[in-house]
Amino acid sequence: MPGAYLPVLIYAALVMAFPAVTLILAKLIRPDSTSYGAKLKPYECGIAPEGHARGRYSVRFYIIAMLFVVFDVETMFLIPWAILYRGWVMAHLGLFALVSMFVFLGILLIGYVWLYKKGALEWA
C-alpha cells in the first residue's frame, strides 16, 4: 500500500522546508559577519588549535560499531517474530515458536559471552 506513504511524503516536504526557510530568514535578518582571523578558528579553550582534528581516534568506537550491527540485526529478526508470536500462542504453538527463536538467540548469546570474556565490551 504505497498510497499510505503519500502523506508522509507531503509531510517530509514540509519538514525539509522548515529548516531551509528559517535558515534563509535568519540570513536575511542578521547582520553580515565581519569576523576574521582567530575568531574563525575552531574553539580550543582560547589558544590556537593544535593540528588537524580529523586524525585517528580510539579503535573502541569501531568495535562498538561492529557489535551494534550484529545485535541490531538480531533485533530486526525479533520484531516480525514478536508480531506473529501472539497468534502462535493462541494456536498453542507458542512453545515451538519460542524455542525456535531462542535457538537463534542462544547462538548469539554464546557470542555475547565470548565477547564478554575477551573484554570487548569493556571500555577502559
Added chain:
Amino acid sequence: MQGLTQATLEFVNQYWAPLVCGLAIVAVLPLIVGYVVLVERKLMADMQARLGPMRVGPHGLLQPIADAVKLLIKEDIIPDDADKLVFWLAPVLSVGAALLAMAGLAIGPAFQIAKDINIGILFVVGVSALGIFGIVLGGWASNSHYSLMGALRSSAQLVSYETAAGMALVCGLLFAGTLNMTSIVQAQHEQGMWFGLLAPVAFFVYLVASIAETNRAPFDLPEAESELVAGYMTEFSGFRWSLYFLAEYTNMIVVASVATTLFLGGWLRPFPRTHWLDFIDFLPPLLLVAIGVYCLMRTPKQPARVQQLFMLAVAGLCFTVAVVLAAPVLLRTPFVNPLLASAAKPFYEGIHGGFWFIFKVSAYLYFFMWLRFTIPRYRFDQLMRLGWHFLIPLSIINVLLIGIAMIAGSYLHLEGGWLLLATIPASIIALIVALFILAMEQKSERQQAGGAAPDPYA
C-alpha cells in the same frame, strides 16, 4: 483543465488531514519546544531554590520568544577549516529526521499524519535513528577536537542503547501483535491493561535507553560541558545551533510518545474498561476549574496590577480549557439524547484522547527533567558498561521470560488483567536476574581494582 481541477480537489479531499496536521506540527512544534525549555529551566530553578527566568514577560513567560529572536539575529560563524556544505547540511538533517519521526505518532485517535502505515512504530524508531547522521556529520565537519569527540561519543552511545531499546520494544510488541500505532493502543484497550504493567522490566529498560538515546543527563556525555565544551555543537552558533537544539527536544518528545503508545496506553485514560471509574473523565476539567478558582482567589493579593492581570488571564485560560474538555463528557451522560451523544463521540475521543496522550508525554518528560536535576553525570566507561553488560542481557532474558509467561497464560486461559498472574512472576524473575548481573558486575569491578576493598574516596 477541468480534469486537473477535479484531480486537485480529490487530492485535497483525501489528504487535507495529513496536510493540516503536518502544517500544525511544523508550525507549532518549535514554539512548544521553546516552552518545554522554559518549563525545564523553571523546574530546575525550583529544585535549586531559585526563581529562574523572570525578566521577559510575567514570570519569564516570553523568554522562549526572546531567545528565538536572539538566535535569529545572532552572528553566524562557520570556521575556516570546516567543510562548508556538510556544516550547512548536518543540523538540517538532524532536525529533519526528528520532525519526520513525528509523522508516525498517534496523538489521539484522530490526530495522526500517516494513519495507514502498517509499520508505524518501526517507522518512528527508524527515522528518528537517522538523526545520528546529523550529529556525526556536524561533529566531523566542524574540524574541532571537541566536536569530533562529542560526535563519536554520541554515536557510540546511541548504537549501544539502540539494541536494548529495540529489545524492550519487542517485549511490548509481543503483547500487541501489531506495529501500527493505532492498533497497539486498541490492543491495550481490548486487553484492558497497559503493556507497561504487563512488562514493567521492559518499560524500565526502554526508559533508561531512551534517556541515553536522546543524550540527556545523566547520560549527556556527548555534550558534557566540563570535558567537551558543548560536544558536537561547539562550533555551531545562531540558528544552526538552535536547529540542533530543536532536534534534541523533538527527539525527547518522540521517545516519550513511543513509550506512551506502547507501554502507557497511548490516548486511553486509566482503566478504560472499568465503567464504575467513568468519573475519571470528569477529573481533568474539574482540576482545571479548581486551578482557575485558586488563581481568582489569589488575584486580589498580588501587589502589582500586571500580576493581577496575569492571574486573571491564567484563570480564564483554565476555565476555557475546562469547558472544552467538559463539553464532550457532558454529552456522554445518559440524560442527553443518544443521537447527540453518538455525534459527540469523535469529539470526545479526539479531545480527551489528545488530553491523556499529552498528559502522559508530559509526565514522561517531567521524569526526564527530574532525573537531570537529581543524578550526577556518568563516566563514559560506566555508560558503556551499563548498556552492554546490564541492559542488553537483561532485555534478552526479559523477552524469553515474557514469552514463557504468555504461553503459561494461554494454557491457564488467563485473559486481560488475569494475565498479570503470569507476568508478575516473570517480572520478579527478571528483577532477580538484574540484581544477579549487578552483583556480578560489582564483583568483577572489585577484582579489577586488585582485590582491594573499594576506596570510598576514589
